[in-house]
Amino acid sequence: MSAPLILLTAGGTGGHLFPAEALANALKAAGAKVALATDKRANAYAGSFPADEIVEIPSATPSGRSLPQMAKAAFMLGQGTLKSVSMIRRMKPAVVVGFGGYPTVPPVLAASFIKVPSVIHEANGVMGRANRLLARRATVIATGFADIRGVPANVPGKQVHTGNPIRPAVLEAARQPYATLEPNGKLRLLVVGGSQGARVMSDVVPPAVERLPAELRARLAITQQARGEDLDRVREQYRTLGVEFEAEPFFKDLPQRLAQAHLVVSRSGASTVAELAVIGRPSILVPLPGSLDQDQAANAKTLGDLGAAIVCPQSDFTPERLSQEIQLFFQEPDRLTRAAAAAHSASITDAAERLAQVVLTLIHSHNNGKNP
Template sequence: MTTTPLILLAAGGTGGHLFPAEALGVELMKRGLRVRLVTDSRALRYSGLFSTDMTDVVPSETVRGRSPLALARTGLTLATGTVVALRLMRRLKPAAVIGFGGYPTLPPLIAARLAGIPTVIHDANAVMGRANRFLSRRVSAIATSLPGVLYKEPSLIGKTTTTGTPMRPAVLAAAAVPFAAPGPDDPLRVLVVGGSQGARVMSDIVPGAIEKLAAPLRRRLVLTQQVRDEDMARVRAVYDRLGVAAELAPFFADLPARLAASHVIVSRSGAGTVAELGAIGRPSILVPLPGAIDQDQFANAGVLADAGGAIRMVQADFTPERLAAELSALAGDPARLAAMAAAARTVGRLDAAERLADLVMKVARLDSPA
């Protein structure tokens, strides 16, 4: 049996949760610690740091409705997951359990508390998520990506540290690429993304906006757009008709490099996207997901917009006419693009993984074994 301390990382099965967990895992392994991932079944398709032999799946469920039946089903699944996670804690005996938000983190974090194991939660949003809010009074320490997240909760401030969002190696490599504003006749590289699942609104609005651009600007355009499979044919037809150089795909595995290669990014404003835009330093037009209870994406976009690195546009204003006007204005003002890139960079924290690892080791009462 190895005596090297184990840190258990708990994350939901989406990139916004898994990527920071991966970045922290890389840093902890550099320090000579072992890491494992505990997650839900969605992460089994994940091909990053955590191979199947480093991953434990615990039953979990998100609150999907307010009916008594839906709430009962969710509660039963979470209770089952907690029992499974408690057995996992007794078998693995981790030195600490670190949660990265989302309902799949509830069973392992609750089980860790029941087992007397130190716990940390990390929240990447400008508004703390519901699962993390539930856990916040029950964990040993809280890490946030942005300052002021818990300013309305003075009782929690004493155990809260602002670390930033840990960045995986691909983002750190992209952050080393300097921004070069395009000249008047240079290609204008625009990247359109909609989160890990894509966003239909981008397929509905962006092609119409591109059509409204002046012909000389369309000829300069080099467009890369994330498009769902079911929308691919209609989006492709518009760009083919306009003669626009466009690369379309449902998913880009090398997204950090594509962010670094772009002059303007049009995107949703999930926590991971905003953190990567800040780390890499690129101008953006951000369209928060509407209808969210906590309005977290609106708040996330506001962080970059307030810094001067982004234009925040609520979805009701996200029309072909408005987007075309914003793109035209940015294309005609390279100095503004350069200033936005520099402003976005002020929001990024490239040392977040190290800062969070320091907190984890403090909570776990570990000296670096490396």
């Protein structure tokens, strides 16, 4: 029998594409073929994606209160769905797997229209709006967390907890054990804010470092991801303080930098939380505020409840608060080591293989006319 083709579809950000990439690797290892449908934002990430074919699908996010904007988004999603129907008929995938974000809506909708089985994967602790829209049409709903909120009532599809698939680069970095902070040793601080950095990190972290006693500043080694427009001022602040630092808009080797860190200050997207757990690193997590779903707050809580992370709402994320937390870690380095172990206790390293097995089982049951 020829190898089955699995069509993966994901929004064009790292948070959606990284778990799709991990599943693609697991499916390829199992002998399947893989195609990817995404949007034009994926160009920054798709170069390394192990797909036999990558197709760009028109999509838009129907947000805002402007009727013309909503109408334009609906039109784009309709266009994407028509293109997806044509694409699926041409490719004949055995299963369509969606990873969230509105670019997944047209392919998964199209799959349901022409009776191709589908899986949607929800990475966050609260189901996102795109996945909520698709939940009643999916054959299987896979989840990154054991308990998630926001799943519509009485969805017909089967729900299964797989964890969040992890890229090979992260699994490789996870082989590096946590290095205990030595007395008088350097504390390696990694500051990230999502795939494109976050302004709040640039606004808060350098002033927090400035508030540290000079002897503690001398013991810091900072790696910070900053938006391009914030980069010069962040660098200048650290130069003025005489702190050892590296600041860039993007780090291609971020998993390795996570592994080298004693402490991570970050947003709490699902991929970030999963990677912190698999690599086993303590963190101060600042959930993205203002989200309708509050998904990042739910993600952060999973590590906060274990003592693996300090969860700090952005309203409380001030230079004074961050400076105080860093000083406490310098004074009690054992807290870092315990938090690292707590983070690692939440890791699921075989989530990609679990999800691949769900997909392959669905193919088998569909071909045999059985329920999944």
